[in-house]
Amino acid sequence: MREKTITGCGVILLITLFAADLLTGSADIAPAEVWNALCGLSADKQTVLIINGIRLPKAVTALLAGISVSVSGLLMQTLFRNPLAGPYVLGISSGASLGAAVCVLGVSSGILHQTGPVLETAGLAGAAWLGAAAVLLLISAASRKIGDNTVILILGMMLGAGIDAVVQILQFLSDEQSLKSYIIWTMGSLGHVTGLRLGIMGGATIAGVVICFILGKNLNLLLLGESYAATAGTDVRKTRHWIFLATILLSGTITAFCGPIGFIGLAVPHLSRMIVRNADLRVLLPCTALCGGCIMLCCDIIAKLSAIPVNAVTSLVGIPVVVWVLFRSRKTFPVSF
Amino acid sequence: MITLNNITIGYGRKILLGNICATAGKGELTALVGRNGSGKSTLIRVLAGLEKPLSGTVSIGGADIEGLSKKEIARCVSFTGTGRVRIPDLKCRDLTALGRAPWTGWTGILSEHDRDISERALDIVGMQDYADRCMDEMSDGEYQKIMIARALAQDTPVMLFDEPTAFLDVPGRHQIAGILERLASEEGKCIIFSTHDIGIALEKADKVWLLDGDRIVSMKASAPETAGRISSAFGIDGI
Incomplete structure (x- = not known):
């Protein structure tokens, strides 16, 4: 009952924030006009373009990004049984950054500049996605050999640090214009995801979330640790591979299309735990997805009102939550000893 | 055996x-x-x-x-390892029910029969009164009893x-x-x-x-x- 009430409230809040996000922007458009534009009743071409061409895709992107990043954070915290696990710790964000850096700062940037803005952005996104996937494949291969989650976590951090160093070298060697493009990508943006890319992002998010729901029972068993999960009949290795696949789909795609979105993946699962007070992943997953969507929409609204990059907003919103969680429940983190 | x-x-x-x-x-x-x-x-x-x-x-x-x-x-075979696992907000009843995993479908949804077995397991170890408490609030002895109940529920x-x-x-x-x-x-x-x-x-x-x-x-x-x-x-x- 409690869970149903929370889910109901969450859905209402999500719809409200989605509407608020559509109403927010530099152009002053009345709610009735926004509604007319959405329904195809508006005569003003510019309004239709702003609402359907800019604000709607951006709001959908914010929603998808919030869901994806939060759910992948929850997945990693569950798999590694570590409250501080997230895309960054595993080196996924670094892998994506390397892909982007190679694309923007390296050899390919010259070629990409000549191909026009659409292909340039798609090339950048694709490279970042490949980088993220490559890191996860490496970690996954290592996990097959090692089998110890803590070692894999440390390996991910080492890999991330190594990749960051390579990116720094690339930055040092690149020219001013390329460096600026790259820095803008790292700030994160929800505004460049339209058409086909929005479709891919939607598909990846749905696929990732569906995998998570199918894994629900096994994720619950993993809460107790791999020995308990295995002796309860779970194929731990297979489950781990599915979790990795969901992470590539969720976290990799978002990092590729929107740039690295900081701290939402780490903070939102903790917020959800505080709200539902239930460790059951089958309850926690939908709540995390809802919570992630709401917070990302909030961040987008704040970013629009204050005209600052959305990644700065997510960090400013996320970091206090993480710090608060650290202070509040040091004893109750899901760790074993 | x-x-x-x-x-x-x-x-x-x-x-x-x-x-x-x-x-x-x-x-x-x-x-x-x-x-x-x-x-x-x-x-x-x-x-x-x-x-x-x-x-x-x-x-x-x-x-x-x-x-x-x-x-x-x-x-x-059921297995209960050494050491202690702390999972915030996991109720003892739900932890015990995790023992039913090999007997439930892919969703892990419990049948009436599964619930009865879990409740009986809690009863046998004398932890029925603790069913709604969270496992991170347990003493070491209580934790062991709940883990025994979980293993027992695995039947x-x-x-x-x-x-x-x-x-x-x-x-x-x-x-x-x-x-x-x-x-x-x-x-x-x-x-x-x-x-x-x-x-x-x-x-x-x-x-x-x-x-x-x-x-x-x-x-x-x-x-x-x-x-x-x-x-x-x-x-x-x-x-």
């Missing part, structure tokens, strides 16, 4: 136990004793199917566990416990060992538990498996020579 056929266990070149044979039967409580590093935990993990022996086989009810699927093994003929009495005070240790004794005699379970508390092993168990060097010595706990044999293995006088 569970039989070790010429098992050798160890890591790489290091052999912990070589060519050991032993049997534990239905309704029998077996205490696994031995010095630190003698291979108690490894043996339990091998019996649970978590690790493979270097050679030899483990059979349960006549079936070699090598030939069983993970789910089939999970329906034959397996063989139950393995790695040091269930560690971190407990003397009354706590006796209480936990008493529950295990009851599960063996009243529920007909084949229970193997490792312990450093030799007094408890001799008092509560039916059988003692002493790990001595790379061998295993299986003895009746009530036999007069058992205590002496353990003392000599531990290099101490009298227990």
Whole structure:
């Protein structure tokens, strides 16, 4: 009952924030006009373009990004049984950054500049996605050999640090214009995801979330640790591979299309735990997805009102939550000893 | 019930136990004793199917566990490890119900029957009143009882416990060992538990498996020579 009430409230809040996000922007458009534009009743071409061409895709992107990043954070915290696990710790964000850096700062940037803005952005996104996937494949291969989650976590951090160093070298060697493009990508943006890319992002998010729901029972068993999960009949290795696949789909795609979105993946699962007070992943997953969507929409609204990059907003919103969680429940983190 | 056929266990070149044979039967409580590093935990993990022996086989009810699927093994053997897991906001009732995993479908949704078995498991270990409490609020003794309930809910003929009495005070240790004794005699379970508390092993168990060097010595706990044999293995006088 409690869970149903929370889910109901969450859905209402999500719809409200989605509407608020559509109403927010530099152009002053009345709610009735926004509604007319959405329904195809508006005569003003510019309004239709702003609402359907800019604000709607951006709001959908914010929603998808919030869901994806939060759910992948929850997945990693569950798999590694570590409250501080997230895309960054595993080196996924670094892998994506390397892909982007190679694309923007390296050899390919010259070629990409000549191909026009659409292909340039798609090339950048694709490279970042490949980088993220490559890191996860490496970690996954290592996990097959090692089998110890803590070692894999440390390996991910080492890999991330190594990749960051390579990116720094690339930055040092690149020219001013390329460096600026790259820095803008790292700030994160929800505004460049339209058409086909929005479709891919939607598909990846749905696929990732569906995998998570199918894994629900096994994720619950993993809460107790791999020995308990295995002796309860779970194929731990297979489950781990599915979790990795969901992470590539969720976290990799978002990092590729929107740039690295900081701290939402780490903070939102903790917020959800505080709200539902239930460790059951089958309850926690939908709540995390809802919570992630709401917070990302909030961040987008704040970013629009204050005209600052959305990644700065997510960090400013996320970091206090993480710090608060650290202070509040040091004893109750899901760790074993 | 569970039989070790010429098992050798160890890591790489290091052999912990070589060519050991032993049997534990239905309704029998077996205490696994031995010095630190003698291979108690490894043996339990091998019996649970978590690790493979270097050679030899483990059979349960006549079936070699090598030939069983993970789910089939999970329906034959339950495992409770050493140490403590803390999961915030996980209610004892839900933790116990996790034991039903090998019997539920892919969603893990519990049937009425699954719920009844979980509730009964909580009842047997005397934790019915704690069902709605969260596991991170438990004392070590209460935690052990809930973990026993979880293993009991798994409804397996063989139950393995790695040091269930560690971190407990003397009354706590006796209480936990008493529950295990009851599960063996009243529920007909084949229970193997490792312990450093030799007094408890001799008092509560039916059988003692002493790990001595790379061998295993299986003895009746009530036999007069058992205590002496353990003392000599531990290099101490009298227990």
